[in-house]
Amino acid sequence: MWGGRKLSCSGNRFLGVVISRYRGTQTESTRLITSAVYSENQFSWTPQTKPWVFSEYRIMWFKSYRMTFACLNRIKIYRYPWTRLYSTSRTTVDSSEVKTFLALAHRWWDEQGIYAPLHSMNDLRVPFIRDNLLKTVADHQPGKPLSGMKILDVGCGGGLLTEPLGRLGASVTGIDPVDENINTAQHHKSFDPILDKRIEYRACSLEEIVEETTEAFDAVVASEVVEHVIDLETFIQCCCQVLKPGGSLFITTINKTQLSYALGIVFAEQIAGIVPKGTHTWEKFVSPEKLESILESNGLSVQSVAGMLYNPFSGYWHWSENTSLNYAAHAVKSGVQDHPVPDEFVFKGETEELRGQDSTNAGAQEELKK
Amino acid sequence: MAARLALSRWRAAPAAAGRGPLLSCRRWSGAKADTVYDVVVSGGGLVGAAMACALGHDTHFCDKKILLLEAGPKKVWEKLPETYSNRVSSISPGSATLLSSFGAWDHICNMRYRAFRRMQVWDACSEALITFDKDNLDDMGYIVENDVIMCALSKQLEAVSDRVTVLYRSKAVGYTWPYPFPMTDSSPWVHITLGDGSTLQTKLLIGADGHNSGVRQAAGIQNISWNYDQSAVVATLHLSEATENNVAWQRFLPSGPIALLPLSDTLSSLVWSTSHEHAAELVSMEEEKFVDAINSAFWSDANHTDFIDSAGTMLQYAVAFLKPTKVSARQLPPSVARVDARSRMSFPLGLGHAAEYVRPRLALIGDAAHRVHPLAGQGVNMGFGDISSLVHHLSAAAFNGKDLGSMSHLTGYETDRQRHNTALLAATDLLKRLYSTSATPLVLLRTWGLQATNAVSPLKEQIMAFASK
Numbered sequence: 032m033w034g035g036r037k038l039s040c041s042g043n044r045f046l047g048v049v050i051s052r053y054r055g056t057q058t059e060s061t062r063l064i065t066s067a068v069y070s071e072n073q074f075s076w077t078p079q080t081k082p083w084v085f086s087e088y089r090i091m092w093f094k095s096y097r098m099t100f101a102c103l104n105r106i107k108i109y110r111y112p113w114t115r116l117y118s119t120s121r122t123t124v125d126s127s128e129v130k131t132f133l134a135l136a137h138r139w140w141d142e143q144g145i146y147a148p149l150h151s152m153n154d155l156r157v158p159f160i161r162d163n164l165l166k167t168v169a170d171h172q173p174g175k176p177l178s179g180m181k182i183l184d185v186g187c188g189g190g191l192l193t194e195p196l197g198r199l200g201a202s203v204t205g206i207d208p209v210d211e212n213i214n215t216a217q218h219h220k221s222f223d224p225i226l227d228k229r230i231e232y233r234a235c236s237l238e239e240i241v242e243e244t245t246e247a248f249d250a251v252v253a254s255e256v257v258e259h260v261i262d263l264e265t266f267i268q269c270c271c272q273v274l275k276p277g278g279s280l281f282i283t284t285i286n287k288t289q290l291s292y293a294l295g296i297v298f299a300e301q302i303a304g305i306v307p308k309g310t311h312t313w314e315k316f317v318s319p320e321k322l323e324s325i326l327e328s329n330g331l332s333v334q335s336v337a338g339m340l341y342n343p344f345s346g347y348w349h350w351s352e353n354t355s356l357n358y359a360a361h362a363v364k365s366g367v368q369d370h371p372v373p374d375e376f377v378f379k380g381e382t383e384e385l386r387g388q389d390s391t392n393a394g395a396q397e398e399l400k401k
Numbered sequence: 402m403a404a405r406l407a408l409s410r411w412r413a414a415p416a417a418a419g420r421g422p423l424l425s426c427r428r429w430s431g432a433k434a435d436t437v438y439d440v441v442v443s444g445g446g447l448v449g450a451a452m453a454c455a456l457g458h459d460t461h462f463c464d465k466k467i468l469l470l471e472a473g474p475k476k477v478w479e480k481l482p483e484t485y486s487n488r489v490s491s492i493s494p495g496s497a498t499l500l501s502s503f504g505a506w507d508h509i510c511n512m513r514y515r516a517f518r519r520m521q522v523w524d525a526c527s528e529a530l531i532t533f534d535k536d537n538l539d540d541m542g543y544i545v546e547n548d549v550i551m552c553a554l555s556k557q558l559e560a561v562s563d564r565v566t567v568l569y570r571s572k573a574v575g576y577t578w579p580y581p582f583p584m585t586d587s588s589p590w591v592h593i594t595l596g597d598g599s600t601l602q603t604k605l606l607i608g609a610d611g612h613n614s615g616v617r618q619a620a621g622i623q624n625i626s627w628n629y630d631q632s633a634v635v636a637t638l639h640l641s642e643a644t645e646n647n648v649a650w651q652r653f654l655p656s657g658p659i660a661l662l663p664l665s666d667t668l669s670s671l672v673w674s675t676s677h678e679h680a681a682e683l684v685s686m687e688e689e690k691f692v693d694a695i696n697s698a699f700w701s702d703a704n705h706t707d708f709i710d711s712a713g714t715m716l717q718y719a720v721a722f723l724k725p726t727k728v729s730a731r732q733l734p735p736s737v738a739r740v741d742a743r744s745r746m747s748f749p750l751g752l753g754h755a756a757e758y759v760r761p762r763l764a765l766i767g768d769a770a771h772r773v774h775p776l777a778g779q780g781v782n783m784g785f786g787d788i789s790s791l792v793h794h795l796s797a798a799a800f801n802g803k804d805l806g807s808m809s810h811l812t813g814y815e816t817d818r819q820r821h822n823t824a825l826l827a828a829t830d831l832l833k834r835l836y837s838t839s840a841t842p843l844v845l846l847r848t849w850g851l852q853a854t855n856a857v858s859p860l861k862e863q864i865m866a867f868a869s870k
Contacts, residue, residue, distance in 0.1 A: 141582050142807065142808065142809065144582075150809075151809065153801070153802075153803070154801065154809075157801045157802050157803075158801060161800075161801075161802075172463075173460040173461065173463050174460065174461055174462065174463035174464040174465070174799075175464055176800075194802070194804070195801060195802030195803060196802060197802070198799075198802035198803075198804075199802040200464075219589075222437075222588055222589055222590065223437065224437060
């Protein structure tokens with residue numbers, strides 16, 4: 032089974048290569064040779080930009096050559112619709128594909144549709160972001176607690192998380208590499224005059240805006256994104272570059288454990304259909320320890336990590352002590368800090384353990400907290 | 402559906418990064434220019450005005466736009482009228498807490514209200530009775546005129562006029578609901594057309610327009626309702642002599658319950674539910690005959706039968722044997738001397754319950770959602786309870802940056818209140834039916850039941866707690 036999974040990952044890339052070569056989209060593969068690109072939110076099966084490093088591609092080709100035909104077929108059925116969409120996303124506007132994209136793009140805002148778990152995850156992630164950001168200010172306006180803050184939502188998809196942050200008063204920039212998602216998001220916010228002014232969407236990737244927005248944001252939110260990124264290190268570096276000193280980075284993602292394979296992939300995708308098939312690859316899940324080490328090595332001090340649990344029967348998320356499935360992390364970019372951060376927001380004991388563990392943390396906040 | 406997809410595809414293609422044209426066959430061209438309100442409360446009665454007030458005073462709503470639509474004219478009082486109004490409500494402690502949370506209770510205290518400390522409910526067909534009171538004789542509830550409450554609410558609405566706009570003499574004549582599924586070319590808000598032709602849009606519409614709710618009918622929400630063959634007669638009565646008057650009296654006659662609610666040391670308010678014919682008679686008969694009718698309704702033992710009396714006495718001995726401490730003898734309410742001229746009025750009674758309290762971008766509160774018999778004095782209190790629950794859910798949603806019309810928190814409100822209201826409606830209806838008869842088996846059942854309930858204090862406390870939420 033392990034071998035099969037490995038094959039399916041590489042087979043997936045293989046298939047993408049085969050198809051892109053078949054359709055003659057050479058420009059696409061060269062354009063996508065950037066080291067750190069990501070795709071959008073977890074539960075979408077809109078195309079994920081899956082670039083690969085050129086050398087990797089050759090190795091994959093060689094390995095996949097040995098796959099059996101049956102295996103390929105199985106993977107084709109499993110992956111085919113998704114990969115087909117991917118490969119046509121940035122090329123010629125194929126009318127049937129556009130129609131499918133539009134149907135998909137509409138699904139973002141159907142609260143009882145396929146993105147329902149993401150909608151209900153807002154009940155957890157918006158308070159998480161809001162409360163941790165409020166800790167950094169002395170007082171706030173009631174009604175618009177995040178006013179004056181500039182937030183970047185990386186991989187915003189249809190704007191599910193961007194809009195609540197905008198309603199709370201922040202100026203939010205949402206970026207996503209898929210044009211259709213940005214269109215949906217733009218269209219949805221256009222009906223609300225207040226959100227229209229506070230939110231700005233751009234169809235681009237994080238690297239493309241790093242130069243122009245260096246140290247521009249009070250907070251960066253990467254929710255359900257890092258499990259789709261190839262090069263996590265570079266992604267975190269870019270996040271760090273666009274953050275102001277003392278700014279916050281919020282990440283929600285899935286842990287890489289046996290349990291997350293069993294529940295997150297086998298159960299959620301293949302059995303229960305909670306998540307569309309092909310959304311996730313287990314290899315790209317990130318454990319909190321790995322994430323923390325990357326964050327720390329890039330000068331971001333981890334403030335809290337908290338587990339999240341989804342109840343598929345009720346459709347609600349809950350905070351949990353257990354981080355073996357989904358978890359949320361909050362890190363702060365070390366830098367000049369004007370005032371100590373008040374310590375009233377304790378997250379289920381995880382924070383205390385983390386502070387105990389993170390003895391190598393060089394952040395000034397750490398000492399202040401202790 | 403396929404046609405719409407094709408249409409949207411055609412529209413989306415040229416307008417790649419921007420928004421597509423927003424005109425659609427369901428909307429008119431002025432759509433984009435309408436103000437988008439966050440909440441519109443349709444109906445400016447006790448419950449509607451209190452809802453607008455509560456939202457206006459909520460901290461998380463301080464940058465939101467709220468509109469209250471009232472079909473009637475603005476009522477302005479320079480000073481409190483000396484004559485008492487004949488429409489009064491019994492306000493439970495829970496409702497009083499809600500009213501004080503946005504400062505209306507202080508205005509009421511400055512005007513007038515009457516606290517009552519005990520309630521006596523007894524049967525016309527037997528000696529059984531039940532008395533409710535709090536252990537340390539705290540206030541059980543308050544009798545306040547409806548006009549006084551409205552005045553207090555108007556004052557508090559004016560205090561937050563930067564957030565809450567009140568439109569008088571405005572009645573909504575048409576509603577257009579959004580599609581349940583966001584479509585590319587239609588506005589996701591509720592469109593309301595007013596009588597004068599103007600239109601507005603809102604993210605959440607709260608229907609508080611009474612038991613014949615136009616909002617509920619426009620939304621097509623099924624309403625389970627039936628008419629009781631009863632009308633309630635209300636009047637303001639002068640007592641024969643001044644008393645402490647802090648007891649609420651209610652007697653169940655076979656034709657319907659009669660209640661005397663204290664207003665002041667010398668004044669009480671009457672609520673007498675009886676058949677339509679008798680109600681019409683009562684309203685039109687001479688004052689003296691009316692007063693005599695009231696007094697005999699409270700005092701006469703004409704409906705007693707020996708059998709029931711002895712059965713009741715038997716149980717009474719048993720109770721006294723088991724619980725020798727508490728013996729409450731039946732007290733008689735104060736006698737009535739005369740009635741205020743022009744204060745007699747009657748209105749029909751019925752029961753109603755909406756099958757759904759919420760739809761996407763719609764919530765029903767107050768009588769629009771539920772209509773109850775006044776015998777338990779719970780009608781407006783249920784409405785205030787709805788307000789507490791809905792404001793709690795909306796406030797939390799606003800603090801989480803949620804779309805106010807989203808079903809996720811509206812269903813929380815619905816579950817909350819339907820549980821409470823259904824139980825209360827069922828209990829009130831059951832009581833009404835149980836006490837509308839003088840058939841011996843039922844009389845026996847209810848006599849013993851009432852006496853037993855009166856003896857079990859924890860049960861009484863539970864009843865009081867449920868009713869005063």
